[in-house]
Amino acid sequence: MGTHFRRTCFLLVLAAAVAACDSDADLGQVSAASMTEVSSSAGDPGCAQEEPFTPFDTMDGDNPIVMQNGRVIELRASNKSKCAWGRISAGQPGEEVWTERKDPTANEAEGPLGHTKIDSGTAKFTQPFKNDGRVMRACGKVQGVVECTGWF
Numbered sequence: 001m002g003t004h005f006r007r008t009c010f011l012l013v014l015a016a017a018v019a020a021c022d023s024d025a026d027l028g029q030v031s032a033a034s035m036t037e038v039s040s041s042a043g044d045p046g047c048a049q050e051e052p053f054t055p056f057d058t059m060d061g062d063n064p065i066v067m068q069n070g071r072v073i074e075l076r077a078s079n080k081s082k083c084a085w086g087r088i089s090a091g092q093p094g095e096e097v098w099t100e101r102k103d104p105t106a107n108e109a110e111g112p113l114g115h116t117k118i119d120s121g122t123a124k125f126t127q128p129f130k131n132d133g134r135v136m137r138a139c140g141k142v143q144g145v146v147e148c149t150g151w152f
Contacts, residue, residue, distance in 0.1 A: 043114055043127030047083035052076045058150025059135065067147050071095060073140035075149045076125070083128035084152070085114065086138030093118050096141040099126050100148070101134045112139070 055063055055077050064074035071091045077084040088097035095118050100111030114126030129136065139148035 043085065044083065044130045046081065047128035047130060048078065048081040049076070049083070049085060049125070049128050050078050050080045052078055055152040058137075058152045061137075061148065061150030063138075063149040063152060065147055065149050067140065067142055067145065069142055071140060071142045073097065073138050073147060073149060075099070075136060075138040075152055077131075077136075077152065078128070081128065082131050084131060084136040084138075085128040086126040086140070087123065088118060088140045088142075089123040091118050091122050091124070091140075091142065093120060095124075097124055097126055097138060098140075099129055099136055099138050101129060101131070101136040102151075103133075104135050104151075109137075 053076070054074055058075070064072050066072055072087075072089045074087045074089070075084055076087055084099060084101075086097045086099045088095055096115065097117075098112035098115040100109040100113060102109040113129050116124055116126055118124040126138070135151040137149045137151045139146060
């Protein structure tokens with residue numbers, strides 16, 4: 001699937017999720033999370049969520065992914081700090097997100113890293129973790145179903 005097509009699909013789904021918010025309070029929580037991209041505890045030392053972007057060109061899958069129930073799992077990254085983190089949006093309290101990392105030639109992944117759950121609102125970020133020459137992905141668990149982005 002082309003990058004332009006994935007990006008367009010993501011933006012359409014995100015717009016639908018924002019429109020589906022049934023109160024201004026929910027919309028405010030999504031906006032605040034998107035602007036700050038801060039999680040509740042620290043990840044790797046030296047990591048920061050500076051100048052974040054969504055890497056669309058991933059291996060073995062898409063980023064972001066839209067789960068069957070409309071939840072969005074996304075890997076976010078910073079070229080400045082060389083770190084990445086996961087995000088779940090359009091979700092509900094109790095739904096989970098985490099990241100995993102591995103050497104690009106390895107089969108085994110390190111993780112879950114930064115495992116967290118939505119405690120209120122509709123979005124949540126993990127802590128940021130260093131890439132250090134490795135690839136990373138974000139995973140989410142919603143209603144017992146686990147899905148992960150492609151590796152970046």
